[in-house]
Amino acid sequence: MVVTPWEFSGDIDYDKLIQRFGTQPLTEEILDRIGDHSGGLHLQLRRGVVFSHRDMDRILDWHDAGLPFVLYTGRGPSGPTHLGHMVSWVFTKHLQDVFGSKLFFQITEDERFLMRSEFDEGIVRHWAFENALDLMALGLDPENTELIANIRHVPKLYETALKVAKRVTGSTVRAIFGHGDDANIGTMFFPAMQAAPCFLASARSGERVPCLIPAGIDQDPFWRLTRDVAGKLRYPKPAQLHCRMLSGLGGGAKMSSSRPETAIYTTDPPEEAEKKIMDAYTGEAGGVRSGKGRKPAACSVYNYFFFLFEESDDRLRELAESCGSGARRCHECKAVLSERVEGFLLEHQAQREMMRGTVADMLG
Amino acid sequence: MVVTPWEFSGDIDYDKLIQRFGTQPLTEEILDRIGDHSGGLHLQLRRGVVFSHRDMDRILDWHDAGLPFVLYTGRGPSGPTHLGHMVSWVFTKHLQDVFGSKLFFQITEDERFLMRSEFDEGIVRHWAFENALDLMALGLDPENTELIANIRHVPKLYETALKVAKRVTGSTVRAIFGHGDDANIGTMFFPAMQAAPCFLASARSGERVPCLIPAGIDQDPFWRLTRDVAGKLRYPKPAQLHCRMLSGLGGGAKMSSSRPETAIYTTDPPEEAEKKIMDAYTGEAGGVRSGKGRKPAACSVYNYFFFLFEESDDRLRELAESCGSGARRCHECKAVLSERVEGFLLEHQAQREMMRGTVADMLG
Structure with a gap:
């Protein structure tokens, strides 16, 4: 490393x-x-x-x-x-x-x-x-x-x-x-x-x-x-x-602007973020059709929930268990994450616009 | 060097x-x-x-x-x-x-x-x-x-x-x-x-x-x-x-604050500058009692005339010649230089005081 x-x-x-x-x-x-x-x-x-x-x-x-x-x-x-x-x-x-x-x-x-x-x-x-x-x-x-x-x-x-x-x-x-x-x-x-x-x-x-x-x-x-x-x-x-x-949506150690298709930018239109999430690498979790051996911790989508988008530890645990057991499929996680990211982006982008004057003043 | x-x-x-x-x-x-x-x-x-x-x-x-x-x-x-x-x-x-x-x-x-x-x-x-x-x-x-x-x-x-x-x-x-x-x-x-x-x-x-x-x-x-x-x-x-x-009054390559007794500061009281000049090293010029072999260029006092305090090339040449021939003694040069330096210092120190406000404005 x-x-x-x-x-x-x-x-x-x-x-x-x-x-x-x-x-x-x-x-x-x-x-x-x-x-x-x-x-x-x-x-x-x-x-x-x-x-x-x-x-x-x-x-x-x-x-x-x-x-x-x-x-x-x-x-x-x-x-x-x-x-x-x-x-x-x-x-x-x-x-x-x-x-x-x-x-x-x-x-x-x-x-x-x-x-x-x-x-x-x-x-x-x-x-x-x-x-x-x-x-x-x-x-x-x-x-x-x-x-x-x-x-x-x-x-x-x-x-x-x-x-x-x-x-x-x-x-x-x-x-x-x-x-x-x-x-x-x-x-x-x-x-x-x-x-x-x-x-x-x-x-x-x-x-x-x-x-x-x-x-x-x-x-x-x-x-x-x-x-x-x-x-x-x-x-x-x-x-x-x-x-x-936080890893990128393509996996790897750290989200990086050198691979923009695997990074969600705060200014991404929600539909672009959704596309990136739908194309995300889910690691061993996605590679296994059977119900055995999935590892959520290696999944970039799971990490988004873990770092930022799932406040409840209980729901996060359920998510990990149902992934590990094979009950939950990758596209389901991706759909939920897309929805949460969309909600975040819409709110954040509105706040961003409202802060233009304040930030201009702060930068002088 | x-x-x-x-x-x-x-x-x-x-x-x-x-x-x-x-x-x-x-x-x-x-x-x-x-x-x-x-x-x-x-x-x-x-x-x-x-x-x-x-x-x-x-x-x-x-x-x-x-x-x-x-x-x-x-x-x-x-x-x-x-x-x-x-x-x-x-x-x-x-x-x-x-x-x-x-x-x-x-x-x-x-x-x-x-x-x-x-x-x-x-x-x-x-x-x-x-x-x-x-x-x-x-x-x-x-x-x-x-x-x-x-x-x-x-x-x-x-x-x-x-x-x-x-x-x-x-x-x-x-x-x-x-x-x-x-x-x-x-x-x-x-x-x-x-x-x-x-x-x-x-x-x-x-x-x-x-x-x-x-x-x-x-x-x-x-x-x-x-x-x-x-x-x-x-x-x-x-x-x-x-x-x-410009060499120091003790000789050497360059006037230096590490030997303050051989440097004339712009804020020196004229009598202190005079004392430094009277103690100045005059090189071979001062070491020779006879009229032969003096080298004004090696004399720190001469250099003050040369760099700053004798505007007239003719008078500078006369000074060098009379030094070289032995007609002019070191204490005479030192006395003339002291007078010129005193005149400069009095004028400069007065100007210096007058510039305090201007310089404070310029430094902001």
Whole structure:
């Protein structure tokens, strides 16, 4: 398995990722403590979609002492938002609702421009706006959310990024991210820009304000680097909650825009989403005519229910059992999922349109 | 001899630097062409203080076709301004007066912060203001001069710097600047920030606006890199005029703040400057009691006349001859120089105070 900020492939073993990255599994104790605040656990916590953390216990201690922490996550604006991107955003909104935390949402215009030879500034600027619409359409609180689009909002970050950059050598960045000698100098500097929002609340207030980052585990190299630097700057180390990746409708480790026919975009017309779902790969579940041996966990359609579209654990279990027994056929699951996705898309696309003015104001 | 942006030492042979850096000596033809515009050559051109160039002929062609070019130079704000810094600024003002060009003056707060472990942002910000006072006190036109302090004015540069950074690899920067593996990632990125003002007029106007950089030759590695990138971005390659370095009063290759007793700062009280001059190293000139063998060119006091404080070539020649013949003693030269420096400092310090409001407005 290959897990980096730019590649996520192979047979993903999330337990091994916890070992490889040196993170902690989410314990029952931490889940209980979160549940005490939220009154019942979010489905991503109940089902282990959020499976790993660093310092979540400290964040809860801090919060229970009546002190504020901030949330931080983000997006590389290289194309339309698909449902895979939304998994951690949905969870981030939940955290904002439960803890009342301010969210910094970084839109890495600079990184996408630097990494993609065919991209100009206009393209990343375009996708920055479109992606921000998708975030805010989920119902994040505009009063408690700060969009940081790295190029247009660079004054918010540069001074703090310099403090980070001063304490990170080129050889460290090459070792952590696997950059070769041909990596451009913007890419070498960029980890300092991604680190900066972790410290922004502290830098602005002059007090220690911890930061919790809900994000895919593929971003973890950035946080390892940032945590190393935090101590040198006397800022709190950023804490993390790591999400699993939602697979594409063609199977595989992660939904990817490189295979648009297997990704559902938030702007897809419902009938196009339906067609993608009807063509979805259902793995061993679909390959077996007899009632034996189906594995729902390997089915991309099932995973959509699991990550996003079936709130009830009971109904999810029934679905898995009836699939496994052969009582339920793939086309039935696909039809139900299509209906749910259609409902989501219609609602989301309407919200998206309503947020245009708000997002334009937030991006400035 | 060692000549880099961070070290300038050894026995400097400026002809060899022309070969090493691949620049062009200033020809009589180019000097004549400049003189046609200025009505007589500036002393730095007459005496070879400005000794080398790249594409100055093209800049003159461009200007003669009625098209505008911009000037660009700068300062690393790590301490008070001394007279060695002023050499290229005096010449830059002359160019602005003659050609009416807009000047971009970059104050590299970021680079000084990144390179000096003991510096915080407050220190570079302080020296940025102080150094800018010295520039503007020389009479640069505030309406035609744009100060770019890299941290507070980062939005002016970041987008253009990213375009440069995208086209420069880490290994190129290591090769050009001699950075080791332990160079921090901010330092690796910084050449893109120093390059950006070369392209700013073009980026803002959407037209090709050439840029001429009058500066010490120690900055040349930045311009070699920038010229390579210019073609890829379809911007004009920046042209250069290279100045020699004024030695300190203790001799050596370059006036340096690491030996403050041998540098005259613009804020020195005249009596302190006088004391430094009276203690100055006069080289072989001072070591010889007889009338034979004195070499004014090796005398730091003579060099002050040569670079800055004796406008008349005739009087300079008389001074050299009477020194060489032994007719003139060191204390006489020192007394005359003290008087001139005192006059300069009193006038400059008064101008400096008058520019406080203007500079505060320019820095924003």
